[in-house]
Amino acid sequence: MWLIVLYDLPTNSKKERKDAARFRKEIMAYGFKMFQFSAYIRHVSSREHADACKKSIRKILPKEGFIGMLEITDKQFEKMELFYQLVKKPVPNAPIQLTLF
Numbered sequence: 001m002w003l004i005v006l007y008d009l010p011t012n013s014k015k016e017r018k019d020a021a022r023f024r025k026e027i028m029a030y031g032f033k034m035f036q037f038s039a040y041i042r043h044v045s046s047r048e049h050a051d052a053c054k055k056s057i058r059k060i061l062p063k064e065g066f067i068g069m070l071e072i073t074d075k076q077f078e079k080m081e082l083f084y085q086l087v088k089k090p091v092p093n094a095p096i097q098l099t100l101f
Helices: 014-029 047-058 074-078
Strands: 002-008 033-036 039-043 066-072 082-084 087-089
Touching (some): 014 039
């Protein structure tokens, strides 16, 4: 499944810009990649892993702004249509999962 973090943080003052940059850097340290400005994604192996990621993000939330977290399945993610300058682009592949028996 995929975990998506969407945010809209204030950047009017120097402190707000610093807080927004800190939040972005910290979610990137958790393995999130930029999908669009203020929208970051990460592939997670299970709902439990997604819950652990969300718990970690809750600990670093800035005091101001709006943050949303969304879980979607691989199947829902692959149905997304992406366009860049009106040219259709392929949806990024999910990382290959290692299965141990």
